[in-house]
Amino acid sequence: MSVNTALTTRLTTALGLTSPVVLAPMDLVSGGRLAAAVTHAGGLGLIGGGYGDRDWLIQEFAHAGQARVGCGFITWSLARRPDLLDVALDHNPVAIMLSFGDPAPFADRIRAAGAKVICQIHSVEDARKALAAGADILVAQGGEAGGHGTAARSTFTLVPEIADLVADTAPDTLLLAAGGIIDGRGLAAALALGADGALIGTRFWASSEALVPAAIQRHALEASGDDTIRTSVYDIVRESPWPARYTGRLLRNAFTTRWHGRESHLVDALPAAQAAYRDAQAQHDPGNLNIIVGEAIGRVRDITPAAELLHTITSQARHLLT
Numbered sequence: 001m002s003v004n005t006a007l008t009t010r011l012t013t014a015l016g017l018t019s020p021v022v023l024a025p026m027d028l029v030s031g032g033r034l035a036a037a038v039t040h041a042g043g044l045g046l047i048g049g050g051y052g053d054r055d056w057l058i059q060e061f062a063h064a065g066q067a068r069v070g071c072g073f074i075t076w077s078l079a080r081r082p083d084l085l086d087v088a089l090d091h092n093p094v095a096i097m098l099s100f101g102d103p104a105p106f107a108d109r110i111r112a113a114g115a116k117v118i119c120q121i122h123s124v125e126d127a128r129k130a131l132a133a134g135a136d137i138l139v140a141q142g143g144e145a146g147g148h149g150t151a152a153r154s155t156f157t158l159v160p161e162i163a164d165l166v167a168d169t170a171p172d173t174l175l176l177a178a179g180g181i182i183d184g185r186g187l188a189a190a191l192a193l194g195a196d197g198a199l200i201g202t203r204f205w206a207s208s209e210a211l212v213p214a215a216i217q218r219h220a221l222e223a224s225g226d227d228t229i230r231t232s233v234y235d236i237v238r239e240s241p242w243p244a245r246y247t248g249r250l251l252r253n254a255f256t257t258r259w260h261g262r263e264s265h266l267v268d269a270l271p272a273a274q275a276a277y278r279d280a281q282a283q284h285d286p287g288n289l290n291i292i293v294g295e296a297i298g299r300v301r302d303i304t305p306a307a308e309l310l311h312t313i314t315s316q317a318r319h320l321l322t
């Protein structure tokens, strides 16, 4: 008996997908091959433009080939290099996702290029601003998510609150849930909470196509959800000027144990800490590396091709919902 891997929502109808799953634009992890794999399997792949590296972006759009993919940027960083948006728009992306900052300065250019404007938000106030900027799709990200975000809200309460706000004020806008979704149960829950689909990061981080060293992926498979932490220590050591409200969720290790809660000491010890961090990067040392995953890593136990993940998640959700 063949398994039905299609699931129809407002998102799939609007974008011509067969699965309401969008690959999170994980900085330097969601490359063109991963994005294309998700798109070919019926979802939407977003390349992780992140802080913005022109050559990497061009290379990864090339790796996506003819697949219909989009791209995501860290908004405050894009504001420093707005030319990178043109690089992405030159590749006719399906959508551009903006996270962590004011989307308004970029939204018109994205729409004028024929791409959807996706805005990742972390609060009701963020959602109102994104709607005012004309977002086509909101991503409501809870604090359990991997990567940057805020600790203020969880997916379980944020998604239905934003779903109601959208229904009341901008009913044509679509909503994705993000944070903690790795399987069909999570996708079904997201739809039940009022979302039109899910944006998934951590589960695809542990896919065969993700641009993550295999040894690091295997290391993370040992972790439970208790082993992640929200912290700024890696932003401090990289001297990355994140606005104060955002922290990153990542795996605890010797580096976070040493510096989390002792941030002012880290600032004082920066040259030595930066040397240790560079060594960790060169040696793929999980004790000191920034391994970015969300709480849901606790239930990821294998490295799987993205298409297989997408089909399993979608068919499980379909089964649960029907």
Ligand SMILES: Cc1cc2nc3c(=O)[nH]c(=O)nc-3n(C[C@H](O)[C@H](O)[C@H](O)COP(=O)(O)O)c2cc1C
Pocket: 024, 025, 026, 027, 029, 048, 049, 050, 051, 072, 073, 074, 098, 099, 120, 141, 144, 145, 146, 147, 148, 178, 179, 180, 181, 199, 200, 201, 202, 203, 205, 292, 293, 294, 295, 296
């Ligand atoms: C390794 C990693 C890198 C990420 N990088 C970005 C990024 O560059 N831009 C962004 O908008 N979100 C980024 N995120 C957050 C995702 O967009 C998404 O909100 C999150 O992965 C959803 O939660 P989950 O990890 O539990 O699936 C990243 C997440 C991970 C795991």
